[in-house]
Amino acid sequence: MNDEQIRTLVQTVVDGETNAAIKRAEEFVHTNGDIDLALKELTEGMKEVGERFEQLEIFLPEMMASADAMKAIMKIFLPKLKESTGVDTSKGRIVIGTVAGDQHEIGKDIVSVMLEIFGFTVYNVGTDVDALEFIKRADEVGADGIAMSSLMTTTMAGQREVIEIMKEKGVRDKYFAIVGGAPVTPEWAEEIGADGYSDTAAGAVKLVARLVEERRTK
Amino acid sequence: MATPPYRMWDVVERASTGPFCEQQEFLTKILVPKLKEVIEKYGIKYDPHSPIPTQDSLADRVWEAAVELFRDVGIYNQDTHRRITFSDKEILEALSCTAGEYNVGIGKDSKILQHRGVEDRTPPFVIFSPDIIFDEEDFLTACIAYLKEPLLDGFCAPILEESMGMRIQSGTPIELAGSLEHAMSLREAARLVGRPGVFLVAVGTSQSDASQISVSDPEWGVRTTDSRLIGSITELMTNNSMMNKVVHCQQYGCYVANLTGALYGGYAGGAEGTAVLETAYHLNGLMVYQSHYQMNFPYHLKYFSNTTRELLWVVSVYSQAVARHSKLVNVSNGFANAGPGTEMLFFEAAAHSIASTVSGANLWEVAPARNKNKNRATPLEARLAAEVGHAVARSGMTREKANEVVNKLLGKYEDKIADAPLGKEFKECYDARKGIPTEDYVALYEKVKEELFEFGIDFPY
Numbered sequence: 001m002n003d004e005q006i007r008t009l010v011q012t013v014v015d016g017e018t019n020a021a022i023k024r025a026e027e028f029v030h031t032n033g034d035i036d037l038a039l040k041e042l043t044e045g046m047k048e049v050g051e052r053f054e055q056l057e058i059f060l061p062e063m064m065a066s067a068d069a070m071k072a073i074m075k076i077f078l079p080k081l082k083e084s085t086g087v088d089t090s091k092g093r094i095v096i097g098t099v100a101g102d103q104h105e106i107g108k109d110i111v112s113v114m115l116e117i118f119g120f121t122v123y124n125v126g127t128d129v130d131a132l133e134f135i136k137r138a139d140e141v142g143a144d145g146i147a148m149s150s151l152m153t154t155t156m157a158g159q160r161e162v163i164e165i166m167k168e169k170g171v172r173d174k175y176f177a178i179v180g181g182a183p184v185t186p187e188w189a190e191e192i193g194a195d196g197y198s199d200t201a202a203g204a205v206k207l208v209a210r211l212v213e214e215r216r217t218k
Numbered sequence: 219m220a221t222p223p224y225r226m227w228d229v230v231e232r233a234s235t236g237p238f239c240e241q242q243e244f245l246t247k248i249l250v251p252k253l254k255e256v257i258e259k260y261g262i263k264y265d266p267h268s269p270i271p272t273q274d275s276l277a278d279r280v281w282e283a284a285v286e287l288f289r290d291v292g293i294y295n296q297d298t299h300r301r302i303t304f305s306d307k308e309i310l311e312a313l314s315c316t317a318g319e320y321n322v323g324i325g326k327d328s329k330i331l332q333h334r335g336v337e338d339r340t341p342p343f344v345i346f347s348p349d350i351i352f353d354e355e356d357f358l359t360a361c362i363a364y365l366k367e368p369l370l371d372g373f374c375a376p377i378l379e380e381s382m383g384m385r386i387q388s389g390t391p392i393e394l395a396g397s398l399e400h401a402m403s404l405r406e407a408a409r410l411v412g413r414p415g416v417f418l419v420a421v422g423t424s425q426s427d428a429s430q431i432s433v434s435d436p437e438w439g440v441r442t443t444d445s446r447l448i449g450s451i452t453e454l455m456t457n458n459s460m461m462n463k464v465v466h467c468q469q470y471g472c473y474v475a476n477l478t479g480a481l482y483g484g485y486a487g488g489a490e491g492t493a494v495l496e497t498a499y500h501l502n503g504l505m506v507y508q509s510h511y512q513m514n515f516p517y518h519l520k521y522f523s524n525t526t527r528e529l530l531w532v533v534s535v536y537s538q539a540v541a542r543h544s545k546l547v548n549v550s551n552g553f554a555n556a557g558p559g560t561e562m563l564f565f566e567a568a569a570h571s572i573a574s575t576v577s578g579a580n581l582w583e584v585a586p587a588r589n590k591n592k593n594r595a596t597p598l599e600a601r602l603a604a605e606v607g608h609a610v611a612r613s614g615m616t617r618e619k620a621n622e623v624v625n626k627l628l629g630k631y632e633d634k635i636a637d638a639p640l641g642k643e644f645k646e647c648y649d650a651r652k653g654i655p656t657e658d659y660v661a662l663y664e665k666v667k668e669e670l671f672e673f674g675i676d677f678p679y
Contacts (some may be wrong), residue, residue: 056520059487061250101388101425103296103459106452106484110519153351154377154396154425157387182522183351194399200520 006038009073010045016065016117018072025073035077046070046117049083053114054202060110067113091118092212095138096147097125098181099158104151107181107201111147114201115208131161138175144212145176145195147204153183160192180204222316222508226468228460228675229302230348230508235290236300241455244294244301245485249454252291256283257490264489269530269628270573270621272474277336277538284497284539285309293450293506304505310505319544320510322372322473324443329371331511333545334578336538341579341611342580345372345549348595349585352376352597354383356593357400361407363653364567364597365416366664369604371418372445375404379592380421388425396447397421397429418444419475427462436468445473447606448507450499453485456506464507475513482529483519489528492516496536500546512540513582522588523555525566526635527567527628533570534577548621549582550574552603555631557587557594559659559665562631564666567603568675569627575607576620586641593643596605596661598655605667607676608620613676623673 002040005028012021027133028038046066094115105127112124123141125133125203146166148159159179166172171189176195179188195211198204239248254261261568262277265271286554292303319332331343346364361375381396400423408416420440424430430446432441440446448463450456459550467474479488480495496516501507516532517524524533540548552570556562567584574581583603587594610620631638644650649660655663671677 054520056483059491060484060519061246061487063256064246101390101393103451103457106481110484152388152425154386154388154393154423155378157385160385161387185590 001106002033002037005033006041009038010041013042013069014049014066015074016062016069018065018069020082021069021073025076029076029080035081039081042067042068042070042073043119048099050114050117050202050205054200055174063117064109064113066081067117071116087190092144092208093118093121093123093141094145094208095123095125095134095141096149097129097134098127098149098151099155099162101127102152102155104149107151110147110201111149111180111204114205118205118209120208131158131165133167134162135166135171139171143217145178145208147178147180147182147208150179150181150184154180156183156188157196159184159194163193176215178204178207222312222504222510226465226508232302233295233298233300233461236302238300238492240299241294245453249291250485252287253487253491253494253552256287256494259283262490264528264531266527267434268621269527269624270534270576270617271531271538272617272621274538274542277535277542278566280493280497280535281539281543281616283494284503285636286333287494288498288501289507291454292353293502294455295461296451296455299457301476302506309501309567311506315645316504316545318547320473320547320625322443323417324415324441327413327417328443329417329578331372331417331547333547334541334580335618336578337576337614338613339614342575342607343371343549344369344580344607345374345582345583346597346600347369347374347419347582348376349374349551349589350376350595351379351592353593354378356644356650358403358407359650359653361404362411363648363650364600365407365411365413366653367597367601367604369601369608372419372667373408374419374422375400376595377422386423386508392431393424394424394432397424397433400424401435405420405438413427415443415631419447420444422447427459427466430463430465434466440472445475445510447475447477447513448509449477450502452479453495454498454502468508468573473511474507474509475511476507476509477513479515479517481517482532489531493532493535493539494631496532497539500540500544500548504546511549513549513551515551515580517553517555521555521635522590523553523566523635525552525554525570530569530573530624530628533579534573537574537577537579538548539572548579550579551582552584553589553634554584554586554599554640555588557591557639558596558599558644558647559642559662560639561662561666562613562634562639563599564602564663565627565630567599568606568670569624570605571603572615572620572627575610576615576617581607588638591640593645594641596644596647596655596659598647598659602663602667606670609675609677612678619674623675626673
């Protein structure tokens with residue numbers, strides 16, 4: 001019964017049916033289902049969603065629907081899990097935004113959704129974000145890292161500005177800083193002293209996972 | 219030659235009084251469901267075997283879907299959190315008042331930028347543009363090399379990354395400095411080449427409204443016979459900074475193009491939604507920006523290009539839809555995967571040119587190397603695209619024949635898209651001092667031209 005419940009729940013989430021997923025998750029908790037096991041299967045299901053999006057077998061609206069359903073049931077599962085294990089299950093906290101002067105957001109939003117799918121807590125601060133605002137927000141939420149997007153060559157300098165202010169404020173080592181966006185290259189990331197770069201959303205997830213892991217094992 | 223209906227203040231007012239919603243609600247609860255609804259209602263279906271579709275009925279259904287989408291969804295203003303919407307009657311009025319042709323540039327360099335039809339024998343108007351950043355010291359020589367091209371009808375210069383040794387950052391005084399340098403150097407290059415009145419689309423270095431406004435000047439800057447690009451935000455969104463540019467350009471009196479790229483794989487979904495959205499953007503240009511022409515670069519989420527099979531279908535379908543149902547002027551911007559100095563770039567440029575020209579578009583060629591690698595663009599690949607466009611139009615190529623040729627071209631490069639070669643930089647392919655291509659690059663270009671001739675492109679020379 002537990003396996004069947006989990007299979008149905010995963011499929012509902014993958015299909016992006018948020019209301020049905022909430023209902024099934026509540027039933028699952030009510031019947032004392034194994035949340036650990038369900039989360040393991042859900043993570044696999046969402047990983048597949050991310051991979052299918054990466055191959056463009058599904059598109060952004062479908063991926064976002066799955067992510068919304070996943071977020072909705074996590075709100076039901078996580079308090080129970082924390083209650084029973086006493087462990088903070090968040091993989092890591094990331095502040096993400098598009099730098100000052102740049103209004104573009106779709107790339108940043110895709111990375112944001114992918115990070116959420118893979119279990120990270122994301123604080124999306126929007127577009128045209130002042131350099132200092134990234135750092136203030138990271139401080140407020142106790143972030144592990146800051147992810148900065150830029151779609152224009154004339155706004156890329158905003159990424160460097162964030163890193164420079166991190167140094168000025170003495171918090172460069174407190175958070176990792178990563179960059180992305182259409183004109184951004186690995187050479188630029190290196191030049192400005194970023195901790196990493198990715199040209200795909202899936203790559204950004206791997207990068208964040210590695211950097212969070214490195215911080216936690218320090 | 220009339221301009222589109224002038225309703226700037228009506229539009230500005232609607233941005234403050236239209237229906238309120240939050241941005242995410244607009245995208246996921248209003249735009250995406252309506253887009254899915256019209257795709258289904260009008261039976262729009264992508265066919266991978268026909269990158270250049272031949273049925274008029276498909277183009278007609280895409281047009282109807284786009285009009286319904288635009289009417290019901292409108293454009294979202296990110297600053298006011300309101301939708302700007304229009305009635306059917308207003309859309310019809312604007313469409314019927316569209317001039318369909320504009321006299322651009324000045325004096326002996328003046329040209330007609332006009333609407334084209336499907337399988338039109340009128341050659342496309344070709345705007346040459348590298349679409350990428352160049353080193354500051356190469357800006358002038360690169361502009362000269364492009365402006366020397368005989369089939370160039372208009373020119374958009376490279377983008378500056380630095381000005382007077384400082385990194386340009388949008389919204390700062392350095393951006394203004396870079397924008398002025400861009401405008402002045404571009405004008406100087408045009409004079410040096412002997413085309414002082416050539417139609418210029420400028421300035422790409424200006425991202426902010428303040429910088430864009432700062433370069434309006436009849437002597438050294440952007441003239442009223444030149445053009446500005448004003449972007450829409452993905453998808454179907456605008457903001458007050460864009461609207462500031464619109465108000466300025468309308469009052470200054472220069473030409474305006476709405477710069478739009480529906481994103482395949484994003485909120486647009488697949489090829490069908492991307493084609494409908496790109497068509498709907500033409501109505502945004504007409505109604506919200508009162509633009510004189512539409513600059514289109516629908517592109518692929520994964521590759522940042524539009525020479526894949528799906529995107530060539532999108533380019534052809536939206537172009538046919540606009541060509542058959544309006545007098546709107548469509549300019550189609552090629553984004554290639556490969557870089558300069560490679561055969562693949564030439565084949566991609568040719569495919570994009572054919573798909574656009576036969577379907578009723580003018581040309582904007584070409585952004586190589588996924589539009590992200592500094593100095594990786596030259597005039598020669600744009601020349602090839604222009605020559606292909608002229609040959610396709612003058613020979614009266616049909617969509618059936620175009621489909622056959624494009625399928626052959628896809629056979630040359632489709633399997634290499636994921637790992638497309640980056641190619642070389644401008645100065646590796648050109649004698650920059652003289653502004654001419656190297657012998658090796660010319661030899662490669664001639665070789666590809668011969669192959670294209672074998673495929674059925676009837677070059678006059």
